[in-house]
Amino acid sequence: MAGKTLDFVGATGRAALRFAATVGEWGVLMQDTIRGLRAVRIWGGLVFEQMMRIGVASVPIALFIAAFTGIVLALQASYTFTGAVPVYLVGSLVGKTMIIELGPVLTGLALAGRVGASIAAELGTMRVTEQIDALETMAYDPAAYLVLPRVLAGAVMFPAVTLLASTLGIVAGWLTAIQLLEMSTPEFVRGLEAFFVPFDVVFSVIKSFSFGLTVTSLGCFFGFRTRGGAAGVGRAATSAVVASSMVILVFDAFWAAVLL
């Protein structure tokens, strides 16, 4: 009994140390990435390409998710708001929820699956095929060449994609309200305006910016530490998605606690 307890405590300690070591390795990578900012010659020409792959290419899936989220929000709001609750609050709920919560979070989660896994798999493949080692051998800063363009692209494009997704979600909610819920446009707009403050947009941008940094940096990190061939690449992609999703949700709560 005492031996099993000791084993459990030991396992917990090992997990904590492993987590701390992982965070430390991520920190070192981020330090190298920040240091690579000086090598504009290396990453400058790669950022737009990464923006295209991370941001522009993700717009359709982000808009698809946001549109149906807006529809569902409007329908569920009308289902919930009965009796004394005025119907214009459907607009309030759709607008507020899409801007400050579901727009950034769902876009972040969707792009964590698409972008994070893609980056981890790409860099993991480069790692197991020793391409990253070759870059280091050629005195090419892999952080500046591989990580920095992706992180910058994620940091810039996540907010842009999120804003578009939130807007389309609100439009989808409005169309649902006037077509399926017998609401008028003025009613929906009244609810939309009632609780809107410009800080909601700023809050959404801050959240999605942090999500972009998280997804791309963790994708790069797990890709960089890939071991064990093709299976390791798969594990790296999975780890990147899982870790990115968890951190997104943690950041979601963090920003809500700090900024709201």
Added chain:
Amino acid sequence: MRRNEVWVGVVILLSVVVAVAGSFWLRGYRLTRGTTTVEALFSGVGQLPDGASVKLRGVTIGRVNGIAVEPDGTAVRVGLAINADVQLPADAAVLIAPESMFGDWGAEIVSRSANPRLDFFEPSDPGVLPGFSIPDLSRLTATADQIADNLATITDRVEIAFTQETAENLRLVIENVGGVSEQLAALVDAQIGAVDDLVENVRTSTSQVSEAAALATLTLAEVERLLSGGVVDSIVGDTRVTAAEFRRLATDLRETTTGLSTTLRYADSTLVRFERIGRELETGEGTLAHLLADSTVAVQTQSVLMQLTLLLEDFRENPGRYVRLSIF
């Protein structure tokens, strides 16, 4: 590479435009109409957020544009960006109130004279509108809590004051009230009978008055008819003649009365004489008494009267024997 840059630029610019334009639109800013800013002072603004709607007669005409506490801390200055083409009331004031029970507060520009009961904040600057904030539900609830606490305190004090003696006094008071109530009931019953009689009398009087009124109406109609026919004039003339006759008759009667008085005096004097004669007759004094008392005198008198009659007959038959007329 060039194509990538374009697409990235499109996505970024589009998102920025959507965010900025959407924010301005949701805050009520419109490019098509100009705005002007007016300020109002309040003692408090409740939960009014910056950007809340400003309405006039229920129509949104602008947005709240800035909320700041005055430097001396005695008031809150609120900026209102309203459409420049809207004409405000001459005695405009600003009322802040919840637009629903869900926390969406708004400002409404009202006519101060139409809301005399509201205690608007009085700004010293005539260019600043007076403002009043209606207490929100939480403040009303807090006030209700305070009232409930006060009631609880009063209840406690009443409980302390309500002793056995108080209860006994209260019982006596209730009994007295019961007695008074019974007396009042009896009085009311009696009064009801009197009132019934009064009502009956009034009803009868009313009926009689109605009949009298009807009769008066008929009389008036008759009078009117008579007036219109000239009969009254005739009656008045006859009455005037009759009155003159009466006056003359009264004069005659007065004179007759005067004559009657004289006659009565004469009669009285005659009766006195008759009384004296009667007394003399009783006492046997006087000629008449002698005539009555002495039959000889009566016989002689009768003989004298007879001779006198014979003398008169002879004088009538032979006047020359007693009278001689000679003219020359």
